[in-house]
Amino acid sequence: MIPAEFDYIAAFIKRRSGIVLAPDKTYLVESRLLPLAHQLGLAGIKAIVAGLRRGDATLQRLVVEAMTTNETLFFRDRLPFEQCERLILPQLIAACPPGGTIRIWCAACSSGQEPYSLAMLIEECGFAAQARFEIIGTDISQAMIARATDGLYTQFEAQRGLAVRRLLQWFAQEGTHWRIAPQLRQRVTFMPLNLLEDFSRLGHFDLIFCRNLLIYFDQPTRAALLDRLAAALTPGGFLVLGAAEAPDRLSDALARHRDEPSLIVRADNPISARPTRPLAGIED
Amino acid sequence: MQTCLVVDDSAVIRKVARRILEPLAFTVTEAENGAVALEQCLRALPDGILLDWNMPVMDGYEFLRSLRKLPGGNKPQVIFCTTENDVAHIAKALHAGADEYIMKPFDKDILIAKLKEVGLLAG
Ligand SMILES: C[S@@+](CC[C@H](N)C(=O)[O-])C[C@H]1O[C@@H](n2cnc3c(N)ncnc32)[C@H](O)[C@@H]1O
16 A cells, blocks of 8 residues: 555545544554455455545445444443442432433444443343333444344354353353344444534433544544533433543533542533532632 | 462363463462362362363363362352353353353453453452
8 A cells, every 4th residue: 555545545534434543554454445345346455545536435434434443342341330330320210200211322332232231231230110211322333233233242242241141141042143132132222323423313311421432533523522422411411431531631511520530421510520610608 | 369270171271271360360270170170179279260061080060069069169260161152051050150151262351351250350
């Protein structure tokens, strides 16, 4: 691949997905796009670039999808799920009006392990009996959304992060694969969505998971997305980012949770570490 | 330092497990079948056991049932680690007192995840 081709692809990927490809990522582009070229019967990177320039929409989509990193696992990092069980979901349930629905969004859900983990938690902890839940999983990759919708995992994927008792409880074996239980499958709605595009039509959410995506973006893209996610939160809502993904300085709209610094809430939430109004009787 | 007993009739598998476990600060001991493993457990109970199902002399299932009857035999966290991958086998292993189950082939990540699952590793 010649430098001009890399530059074209990097600029295209950045514009379409926000993902930044540093100049030392030539090997990554080649390792992802050469198999795609082969699969499509194209001669190589040069032919891919020509197709992108021509505006071939299918090719454009496939190239973006090929450049995404879809690494994920059930109950990844554990802590956020523990926080959901101990703090977030009980609080959302307590605040939920009768007949209301608690809305959860996994904003870059890859092959679905994250929203399904939340669905398991909701069933296992008896939360499902206490409130109505809606879980939406979105990702820029249509291939990943198709996999998530299918809910079929390899033995490898099923073992990573899932205790064996959970595996037996929530999956049915299909040969060497494991299929998610219909009860969990039905709990989650999947749809393709590019987070660079407008998502206001999805409405507001009480809990947003947006994990292990911001790391691929540059600072302005990150900040802009965080602002728009903040605008999609309900007043008492929570935002969960990837481990160590939260920027040091959050925008004015967001703040850290007073007691759980890894959790993000709206700045106007009284449980935030940054009270917007001085507390009664306290002057500075 | 935690101790882990690797029970497998394949020397290759025992070596692979040792290579993963030792850098995680486990003291590793080995046994090539359930009878040898049980003898070791009578002397000193390990913190964790990685257990194969199919072995000559005494298989993993028999070993586990005997282990759980020993005084303190409930203490070791037992991870079954086997090519027997169907639900009936897994359920039988859990019933006999296994704490976790790894289907072969597995890799370091999966073993680490399972060690965390049973509390032998932090995280
Ligand atoms: C590393 S995965 C994270 C999956 C899951 N959230 C987790 O933490 O395990 C990142 C996902 O972000 C998706 N992605 C990348 N750019 C995106 C964009 N602009 N809009 C939506 N999703 C995007 C990728 O397709 C990929 O599946």
